[in-house]
Amino acid sequence: MLRIALIILTFVAPFFFPWQITLIIVLGAAFFVPILGLFAGVLTDVLYYVPSAAPMPVATIIGVFIFLLGLVVQEFVKTRIMGA
Amino acid sequence: MKMPFSRTHRRRNALLTPGMGLATAGVVVFAVVILILRTVFPGAIAFVADPLWRVGSGLAGAAGTTAGAGIDQATLAKERDQLLAENAALRQQNATLAARSSDLTRLLGTRTSAPEGILASVLARPPVSPYDLYVIDQGTNAGVRVGARVEGPGGAPVGTVEDAGPATARVLLYSATGRTTEGWAGETRMPITLEGAGAGSFRASLPRESAVAVGDQVYVSGDGALPIGTVVRLDTDPSSPRAIVHVRPLVNIFSLPYVTVAR
Numbered sequence: 530m531l532r533i534a535l536i537i538l539t540f541v542a543p544f545f546f547p548w549q550i551t552l553i554i555v556l557g558a559a560f561f562v563p564i565l566g567l568f569a570g571v572l573t574d575v576l577y578y579v580p581s582a583a584p585m586p587v588a589t590i591i592g593v594f595i596f597l598l599g600l601v602v603q604e605f606v607k608t609r610i611m612g613a
Numbered sequence: 614m615k616m617p618f619s620r621t622h623r624r625r626n627a628l629l630t631p632g633m634g635l636a637t638a639g640v641v642v643f644a645v646v647i648l649i650l651r652t653v654f655p656g657a658i659a660f661v662a663d664p665l666w667r668v669g670s671g672l673a674g675a676a677g678t679t680a681g682a683g684i685d686q687a688t689l690a691k692e693r694d695q696l697l698a699e700n701a702a703l704r705q706q707n708a709t710l711a712a713r714s715s716d717l718t719r720l721l722g723t724r725t726s727a728p729e730g731i732l733a734s735v736l737a738r739p740p741v742s743p744y745d746l747y748v749i750d751q752g753t754n755a756g757v758r759v760g761a762r763v764e765g766p767g768g769a770p771v772g773t774v775e776d777a778g779p780a781t782a783r784v785l786l787y788s789a790t791g792r793t794t795e796g797w798a799g800e801t802r803m804p805i806t807l808e809g810a811g812a813g814s815f816r817a818s819l820p821r822e823s824a825v826a827v828g829d830q831v832y833v834s835g836d837g838a839l840p841i842g843t844v845v846r847l848d849t850d851p852s853s854p855r856a857i858v859h860v861r862p863l864v865n866i867f868s869l870p871y872v873t874v875a876r
Contacts, residue, residue, distance in 0.1 A: 544666055
């Protein structure tokens, strides 16, 4: 249920919320579902990126970092649970 | 004691599990499909996103109204008195300008009437869009073309069309980070290169001895010199021959509901 809510929230955030709020939502969501970071980054650039705005699609790059961060955090949490 | 080999253990410890790899591949495929869609059918994404942008824009407006309900009565009364006084002054000024306009129209006819632009509603604006960019609800079907100048109320220039689909267009604001625009500053029309600083503001570098001062208007070229902002701060350093000029835009880019696209 939480995962579904996070997926929906991540999907609508780039349409409704300021990018700072979207970033916080995606950071939170990526701890549970890391791929949402990448998804939100790609979606944001699909909606708003034009080549003259920035040399590179910044949102996608941030999305990749959040995805990797989410993977590491999730793995860390798993390891702690297993070690306990 | 020797630990038994477990395949599931190995899988659980791997950073990129098979499921995650599949999901990554899915996102990459999604990105490629979207890229193709955006290139071949530029209107398809806007068609899907348009209702969501409209709902978002409406919700933002409703949230603003609700937030305003919390202001206390004394502040509201004070604000009302100020607005009444301002309204009276503006009415007087309007009457003067109307008389002058009437005299000039009688003298010159309507030759000076400005060309009509395309009125467009802003669907997405900063800070929802992370780049200083507007998404507007008019596209090539309405005559919007790439490179056209976009103006706010009173003809204040805000940006240019960078990408136009059939029903929507993306407008890159002059204040986009790193974007440079040539213009003039002050009554002496000192040439100036405005550099976008994001969030609607600009910066420029000028010789320290230039005649530009706080409060001067800054203009960009268009149909004559179009005012784009006001100098709000001058940063000088005794060790540097140049001063950094900070410019605040005339229009609030965060709350502009409509814009006009030049034909």
